[in-house]
Amino acid sequence: MKQLIRGRQLFLLLLIILFTGPRCGKSKKEVTPVPALSSVSPLKGIVGDPVTVNGQNIGNADKITFNSTASTIVGNTGTSITTVVPSGATVGMNKIAVYTSGGKSNELQFEVIKEPDNVDPLPPTLSKIIPAANFTEYPVLIYGDNLSGAISVTFNDKDAVVYTNNKKVITVTVPKDLPAGTATVKVKTVKGTSTINFQVSGPPPAGPASVNFSIITIPPPNYVPGISNNWSCGLFSLQDGNNFVDLNTDDGTFNYDVTGSYEYHFDKNKDYNDLNYIEFTNKTTGETFAGQFSSPTANPCVLKMVLISSKTGTISTCTFDRRSNEPDLQCDQ
Known part of the structure; x- marks a missing residue:
């Protein structure tokens, strides 16, 4: 009789443990972390240009926006998203954000550039730079073809100030703070990009050039540049x-x-x-x-x-x- 009672007690104890003890078979609900963006490349472009956004917790991104305009997610590696500047994006500075089930990310700045009014039919080509070497903050002429409507000119990926731009010549200033040595000059147009090497002479010994091509006034239609004089x-x-x-x-x-x-x-x-x-x-x-x-x-x-x-x-x-x-x-x- 005592053994029967003891058996029932053990049975009741097992039931209590079973229904009130830790439930090892079930895990707590996971919380999706908020996405965090670290960088965007490039920093500017026209509608349709590819853009890469890097960050963490973006592998399950539902949406990416430029201001309030949604863009297409072309690819996602988990730490980088490839997209394009969407049609309808506001010209000027935009804020890129990524959305996941964990929420909205921090915002990164991206400049949407207005597509140039004058575009040549073929990709750009570059032939020479005059002078072939110069100091930073000094002007140069970049020669080539199909250079109309240049979207950007960079020296080792540093933006240069563009003063004048036509089919065969672009005038710019060598960007500040470039180290002495060979720099890759890249000209980007709507139709493509082209590169050429340039020798940076280092910082200007007496400060920036006092005059650059900003003084040029584009001649009017009936201007006659007579040369036999x-x-x-x-x-x-x-x-x-x-x-x-x-x-x-x-x-x-x-x-x-x-x-x-x-x-x-x-x-x-x-x-x-x-x-x-x-x-x-x-x-x-x-x-x-x-x-x-x-x-x-x-x-x-x-x-x-x-x-x-x-x-x-x-x-x-x-x-x-x-x-x-x-x-x-x-x-x-």
Whole structure:
């Protein structure tokens, strides 16, 4: 009898443990952590450009937005999301955020750039930079083709300030704080990118250049950049097409010491100076001067070229007063 009672007691004890003890078979409900963003690359772009957002707890992202505009998630590795700048994104600074079941992430800034009005049909190509080496915060000319509407110009991924931009030439300033050495210059347009090497001379010994290509005023449609004149930097005479020589060095055998070429064109349909550059070289000194025509009026009295030296990297202005050939010329000062 005692054994029966003891057996029942053990049975009741087992039941109590079974129903009131720890439930090892069930785990607590997991809490999804809030996503945390660390970086975005690139920092700016036009609609349709690819963008990569890096961070933690983003593997189960439901949505990514630029301000309030949702974008398409193209790929997700768990620590990085690939997306594109969405159509309808606000031009200017945007805040990128990622949403998961854990909530909304912190926000990262991204600049949406307005698509350029003038775009060439082919990807850009780069041929040379004048000068080939220069100090930081000094200006340079980047030569090539299909450069219209450049979205960005970078030196080792540091943004450069763009002053003028047409189909064959871009004028920029070498970004501040670049170390001396070889830098990769990248030009990006709507159609693609192109790169070229440039030699950075280091910080400017006497501070930033006092003058850069910001002084250029894009010439109007009826601007006439006559080159067969006695300019302040040479007695230039056209030879064939857009090629010219400096008659001050003419020895009578057509073996000129200073030769050059230029192209200038205004596209009336686009209201755009798609060509505007000039370049001439002194074969004796090896110095090249390159630049652009500039005029603040439609009918200037004084024609102007803004030039950079391949040796010093400094800007100078070369002028010709049309009234020296036509004293009675009616023109704008």
